[in-house]
Amino acid sequence: MQKKHMNFTIRVLSALVLGLALGFVLRTVYASNMEIVNQSIVWYNVVGNGYVRLLQMLVMPLIFVSITMALINIKGNSNNLGKMTMIIIAVLMITTAISALVGFLAAKGFGLDASKLQSLVGDISKGASNYEGRLEEFSSRPVPQQLLDIIPTNPFAALAGMGGSPTLSVVFFAALVGSSALGLRKKKPEIFEFFQKIMQSLHDVVMKIVAFVMRLTPFGVLALMAKFMATSDLNAFAQLGQFLLASYISIIIMLIVHSIILIIFGYNPIKYYTKAFTVLTFAFSSRTSAGTLPLTVSALKDKMGISEGVSNLSASLAVTIGQNGCAGIYPAMVVAMIAPTLGINPLDPAFLIKAVIIIAIGSFGIAGVGGGATNAALITLSALGFPVGLVAILLGIEPLIDMGRTMLNVNDGMVTAAVTGKICNEVDIDKFNSSDNTGSNEAEAM
Numbered sequence: 001m002q003k004k005h006m007n008f009t010i011r012v013l014s015a016l017v018l019g020l021a022l023g024f025v026l027r028t029v030y031a032s033n034m035e036i037v038n039q040s041i042v043w044y045n046v047v048g049n050g051y052v053r054l055l056q057m058l059v060m061p062l063i064f065v066s067i068t069m070a071l072i073n074i075k076g077n078s079n080n081l082g083k084m085t086m087i088i089i090a091v092l093m094i095t096t097a098i099s100a101l102v103g104f105l106a107a108k109g110f111g112l113d114a115s116k117l118q119s120l121v122g123d124i125s126k127g128a129s130n131y132e133g134r135l136e137e138f139s140s141r142p143v144p145q146q147l148l149d150i151i152p153t154n155p156f157a158a159l160a161g162m163g164g165s166p167t168l169s170v171v172f173f174a175a176l177v178g179s180s181a182l183g184l185r186k187k188k189p190e191i192f193e194f195f196q197k198i199m200q201s202l203h204d205v206v207m208k209i210v211a212f213v214m215r216l217t218p219f220g221v222l223a224l225m226a227k228f229m230a231t232s233d234l235n236a237f238a239q240l241g242q243f244l245l246a247s248y249i250s251i252i253i254m255l256i257v258h259s260i261i262l263i264i265f266g267y268n269p270i271k272y273y274t275k276a277f278t279v280l281t282f283a284f285s286s287r288t289s290a291g292t293l294p295l296t297v298s299a300l301k302d303k304m305g306i307s308e309g310v311s312n313l314s315a316s317l318a319v320t321i322g323q324n325g326c327a328g329i330y331p332a333m334v335v336a337m338i339a340p341t342l343g344i345n346p347l348d349p350a351f352l353i354k355a356v357i358i359i360a361i362g363s364f365g366i367a368g369v370g371g372g373a374t375n376a377a378l379i380t381l382s383a384l385g386f387p388v389g390l391v392a393i394l395l396g397i398e399p400l401i402d403m404g405r406t407m408l409n410v411n412d413g414m415v416t417a418a419v420t421g422k423i424c425n426e427v428d429i430d431k432f433n434s435s436d437n438t439g440s441n442e443a444e445a446m
Helices: 009-031 034-070 080-109 114-118 122-138 145-150 153-157 167-182 189-215 219-232 233-237 239-266 269-284 289-303 306-318 325-342 349-362 372-384 391-425 429-433 439-446
Strands: none
Touching: 009 034, 009 219, 009 269, 034 153, 034 167, 034 189, 034 219, 034 289, 034 306, 080 239, 080 325, 080 349, 080 391, 114 325, 114 439, 145 269, 153 167, 167 189, 167 306, 189 219, 189 289, 219 269, 239 269, 239 325, 239 391, 269 289, 269 391, 289 306, 289 391, 306 391, 325 349, 325 372, 325 391, 349 372, 372 391
């Protein structure tokens, strides 16, 4: 896979297919000897989880240096930052609301009903009790407290991933540092230039690490997919097939919606998905939006020609705000399945509007790592006063659904960057339309 003539994207796709094949062979050949399977999975975890941890290690430093650099390099009117941020949040919220509507319609169209799934488990009250505890955790953090959590009492703790909303806290701190430094550009240019050089050096070092980690992507994808195929409960997939099918149809519909948005803003969807393919493939296999962040930023800047400021801000905010798959489609489908058991028509206009608004607002602060969809569902169910037992039932197919949801989450962030870049005139459209689908970091990786 390290031969220079093989395209990076082809290497990643080949690794995905090979990983699925290895996992299938492992579970088929050694079905009667689970000890061998389990020992093999341990070593797959070293490679797969090790790669994901490398990416997660980069998330906070990348967000901090990228947003700070984006701000101190702003040319002209710095008020563009406020406009840029508002556009990004607005697009994320709008697409989340649309994805929630799609989730409701899909659940209704497939006739999904929570009462039909309860027979698939022996005692859902046991599973529900585990999630009631997590529900109490969310209930103890009302909206005002969640807003306060964005302001870090210790920025270094936020950089270490500690606190209620560490990613948003790092975004806030980086924005504060960058804006403050920008205020020194005219008053104390020598101090500003010194700080700019320091941040540029840090940025270059972080991006060099990103390039190194990207070089390991095919191996990480291979191990992750091999583990997935070898350990997945295929019987659970079959039993909950309707929910699985409805979920992926919803995801496909939202990808079509994203394509329509791209067309409206003058982008060629085929060009876009060609350039985004490697990022979306890794998001699909890794199931972590946050871990995909370095690849996302690299693709937006180096392949699509979107400015560094828009790329970093859009990708960073999309990790914790407005995730179309985990915080839009999934909680909407869960609510639509529970509502009929409580005598509520999920498509009643008054209920639907209320639920969509709650889902959109609840998407703020959802972590871009495994479990984000469950958290989003718990927040929504709590706000509506619905029981949470269904969340436990759906865990059987969580890994497979989460793959598609994560891909959609990442795609939404990239589409948001493209829209914002066009509105703010922060995109090199010639670079976007070029046939070069290899970014600078990927070039190094090859």
